[in-house]
Amino acid sequence: xxxxxxxxxxxxxxxxxxxxxxxxxxxxxxxxxxxxxxxxxxxxxxxxxxxxxxxxxxxxxxxxxxxxxxxxxxxxxxxxxxxxxxxxxxxxxxxxxxxxxxxxxxxxxxxxxxxxxxxxxxxxxxxxxxxxxxxxxxxxxxxxxxxxxxxxxxxxxxxxxxxxxxxxxxxxxxxxxxxxxxxxxxx
Numbered sequence: 001x002x003x004x005x006x007x008x009x010x011x012x013x014x015x016x017x018x019x020x021x022x023x024x025x026x027x028x029x030x031x032x033x034x035x036x037x038x039x040x041x042x043x044x045x046x047x048x049x050x051x052x053x054x055x056x057x058x059x060x061x062x063x064x065x066x067x068x069x070x071x072x073x074x075x076x077x078x079x080x081x082x083x084x085x086x087x088x089x090x091x092x093x094x095x096x097x098x099x100x101x102x103x104x105x106x107x108x109x110x111x112x113x114x115x116x117x118x119x120x121x122x123x124x125x126x127x128x129x130x131x132x133x134x135x136x137x138x139x140x141x142x143x144x145x146x147x148x149x150x151x152x153x154x155x156x157x158x159x160x161x162x163x164x165x166x167x168x169x170x171x172x173x174x175x176x177x178x179x180x181x182x183x184x185x186x187x
Contacts, residue, residue, distance in 0.1 A: 006174035009059065011146040013170050014154060016162035018141045021134040025127035026160075029120050035086040036128055042082055044071050045186075050084065050094045052184045054111040058149050061175050064183040081132060085112065085125055092116035095129040103139040110143070111150070122152070126160055148172060 028034065048071075051063045063071065074080070081097035093112030099105040110129050112122060133141040143162060145153045158164070175183070 005176060009148065009172045009174065011148050011170055011172055013144055013146045013168050014164050015144045015166040015168075016142065016157050017165050018130070018162045019139070020161075022127075022130060022161045025131055026123040028124050032119070032121065033088045034121060036125075037084050037086065039082045039084060041076055044068055044075070045184075047071070047075055047082070048184050048186075050091065051109070052180065053091070053113050054093055055109070056180075057114070058111070059172050059174050060109070060111075061172065064175060064180065068186075079136075081136070083129075083132065085116070085121075087116050087119065087121070090115075092121075093125060095125075095132070097129070097133050097136070099133075099136040099138065101138075105133040105136045105138040105141050107133055107141060107143040117150075122156065123160070126156060130160060146170070146172075 048064060051060055054060070066074075075082070077100070079099050081099065083095055084091055085093040085095075091113065093116055094109065095107060095111075096109040097105055098108045107129055110126065112125065130141065141162075143157060145157065154164075
C-alpha cells in the first residue's frame, strides 16, 4: 500500500468448462441446519453485502464498483439465478448463475463466508450450484477462478467435473477501505 492506496495485484485467471452434468452430486451434510434459497429481485444492498462478505479476502471488487443502475440491470434480469446459503439461520454464502448465453450457463460467483469454511459443506454447496446450472438446459457450464481465490477452489472445481480450458493474466485493482465502505454502505 502506498499513500493509503492498495497496490495492484497480478493474477492468473483459469477458465473452466463442464460439458455434461455429473453422474452424481455430493450429499447434503447431515446434522446441520442448512437452507439454500433462490432469490427474487434481490435487493442491491444485500447482493453487495454478499459480495463483500464472501469475496473481501479474495478481492472481489468489480461488482462493488458498479452504480446502482448498472448492478440492477444485470441482477434483475428474468433469467438470473442467485441462491443464498444459510447455515444455522444466518447467511453463509451464495452462488450467482448467468444463463444469458444460448448454450452456456456461467457460474459467475460462488463462495462461502469464513464462518462456513471447514464445516464440510463446500462440496455439497458447489454440487448444488452445478445442479442448478444444468437445470437451465445448457450445452456447457463455465466458471473462472484466479490465483487470489481460496486455494481449494481450483481443485474442487476439477474434482466435481470442470476442466481447465484457458488461462490469462489480469490485474486486480483493490478497493481502499473508503471505496469499499462507500459501496457497501450506500443509502
